[in-house]
Amino acid sequence: MRRIYGYVRIRFSGQDADNQIITMREMHVPEKDIFIDRSDRQDQYHNSRMEYQKLLQRLKANDLLYIKSLDDLGTDYREIGQQWRTLTREKRADVVVLDMPQLDTRRGKTQFDTLVADIVQSMLEYAPDAEWSARKQKQKEGIARAKRRGVQFGRPELPLPENFGQVYQIWCKKEINGEKAAELCHMSKANFYKKARERKAMEIDSNRQECGQIIHKT
DSSP states (O other): OOOEEEEEEEOSTTOOOHHHHHHHHHTTOOGGGEEEEEOOTTSOGGGOOHHHHHHHHHOOTTOEEEESOGGGGOSSHHHHHHHHHIIIIISOOEEEETTSTTOBTTTTBOSSSBHHHHHHHHHHHHHHHHHHHHHHHHHHHHHHHHHHTTOOOSSOOOOOOTTHHHHHHHHHTTSSOHHHHHHHHTOOHHHHHHHHHHHHHHHHHHHHHHHHHHHHHO
16 A cells, blocks of 8 residues: 655754645645654755655655655755655655656656656756766866966976077977987977977967068068
C-alpha cells in the first residue's frame, strides 16, 4: 500500500514551519510522516539532514513524497540532482514539488518509467555544466576587458638579455642555429624561439605601417 510522506526544510532561524506543515496536512500527509529538518546560515546543511535520512530509510517503491521546492533537496544543482535520482530511480518513489505543480512524477507515466522524473533529472544534470560554462565565459570576457585596459596577468616576464637583438640578427642570417642562439642569450630554446617570433611580428607590423605612410604621402 502506498504511503504518503512530507519533507520540510527550515533554512534559517526564525523561518516559520507552520505554513508548510499545514500544507502537508492538506495533502493528507499523516502527522507522523512529516519529516522536518532545521538549519541556519551558520549550520552546514549537509550535516543537519537527520530527518531526511530517516525519511529515505522509510521510503519504499511507489510511495509518494511531497516537498515544497526543489532546493529542499540540496544546496546546489548537483546535490539536488543526486537526491532526485535517489528518490525517483533508486527508491522509485513519486515526488510532488508543491511550488512547481508541473513537477509531479505521477503525471506522464509510461509503462516503463516516469517521464516527468526523467525530464527533471536531465535538467538537473545539465544545469551544473551550463552554469559552469556560463561562469567560464564571463571569466573569459572579464579577462579580455581587463587586458584591453592594460591589466597584466601572471608573473611579469623577465627582460630580454642585452645581446638578444645582436644574436637575433645573426640567427636571422642563419649564421647560427636556434640552439646556439639560445645558449648565447642564456635562454631556453623554446623561449628564444618565442621571443624571436614576437620580434619578427613586430618588424613585419612596423614595415606595414611604414609602407602605409609612404603610400598615404604619395
